[in-house]
Amino acid sequence: AQRVTQPEKLLSVFKGAPVELKCNYSYSGSPELFWYVQYSRQRLQLLLRHISRESIKGFTADLNKGETSFHLKKPFAQEEDSAMYYCALSSSNTGKLIFGQGTTLQVKP
Amino acid sequence: DADVTQTPRNRITKTGKRIMLECSQTKGHDRMYWYRQDPGLGLRLIYYSFDVKDINKGEISDGYSVSRQAQAKFSLSLESAIPNQTALYFCATSDRWGSYTDTQYFGPGTRLTVL
Numbered sequence: 001a002q003r004v005t006q007p008e009k010l011l012s013v014f015k016g017a018p019v020e021l022k023c024n025y026s027y028s029g030s031p032e033l034f035w036y037v038q039y040s041r042q043r044l045q046l047l048l049r050h051i052s053r054e055s056i057k058g059f060t061a062d063l064n065k066g067e068t069s070f071h072l073k074k075p076f077a078q079e080e081d082s083a084m085y086y087c088a089l090s091s092s093n094t095g096k097l098i099f100g101q102g103t104t105l106q107v108k109p
Numbered sequence: 110d111a112d113v114t115q116t117p118r119n120r121i122t123k124t125g126k127r128i129m130l131e132c133s134q135t136k137g138h139d140r141m142y143w144y145r146q147d148p149g150l151g152l153r154l155i156y157y158s159f160d161v162k163d164i165n166k167g168e169i170s171d172g173y174s175v176s177r178q179a180q181a182k183f184s185l186s187l188e189s190a191i192p193n194q195t196a197l198y199f200c201a202t203s204d205r206w207g208s209y210t211d212t213q214y215f216g217p218g219t220r221l222t223v224l
Contacts, residue, residue: 004151006151009149032209032210034210036213043215043217043218044152044199044201044215045214045215046212046213049212051209086151086152090210095140095157095159095205095210095211096142096154096157096167097142097152097154097210097213099144099152099153100151101149101150101151102151102152
């Protein structure tokens with residue numbers, strides 16, 4: 001079965017500390033993985049996707065097929081990074097997304 | 110992104126009532142989706158539509174129905190609302206992007222409370 005697991009409901013760090021939001025997936029085939037973010041009073045929006053291999057707002061994520069993971073990382077957290085983060089998986093060519101449970105990132109001053 | 114709008118934004122209703130949530134988009138996208146968001150469960154897909162004549166059930170379609178009135182409009186109905194349908198409902202749209210999955214653009218959400 002296709003599944004996305006985000007083990008942490010809440011991750012709280014201090015400003016300037018490294019951040020890693022964990023995401024593990026279960027999928028038979030070649031998955032597409034995404035991170036979506038929802039800032040306070042804003043809409044859910046795409047942060048990054050694995051096929052683009054880009055860094056957005058200092059965040060990166062590497063698809064590790066051996067460990068079936070797509071962890072989101074940032075070396076130095078900023079207060080404006082505080083938000084809800086969702087990892088999502090798409091089955092190839094269908095456009096459907098399967099979301100994880102979400103992790104709230106709280107960056108303290 | 111004001112290109113995807115949802116009405117109403119908040120609704121309180123009673124058990125057994127029929128409720129319709131509406132979604133409109135001006136992005137010109139063919140694909141539209143309805144999700145519900147529950148604390149600790151993330152977003153779950155209710156229904157999706159790849160064009161006006163193509164409507165499909167998602168993982169939690171029981172108790173819901175949809176109508177794709179036009180490319181720009183996709184409505185979600187609760188035929189007989191029950192309290193465990195209390196949730197935040199999101200509409201989203203996306204375009205085709207070759208063989209890859211395109212970005213989904215989300216509406217602001219509708220907070221539904223069923224008493």
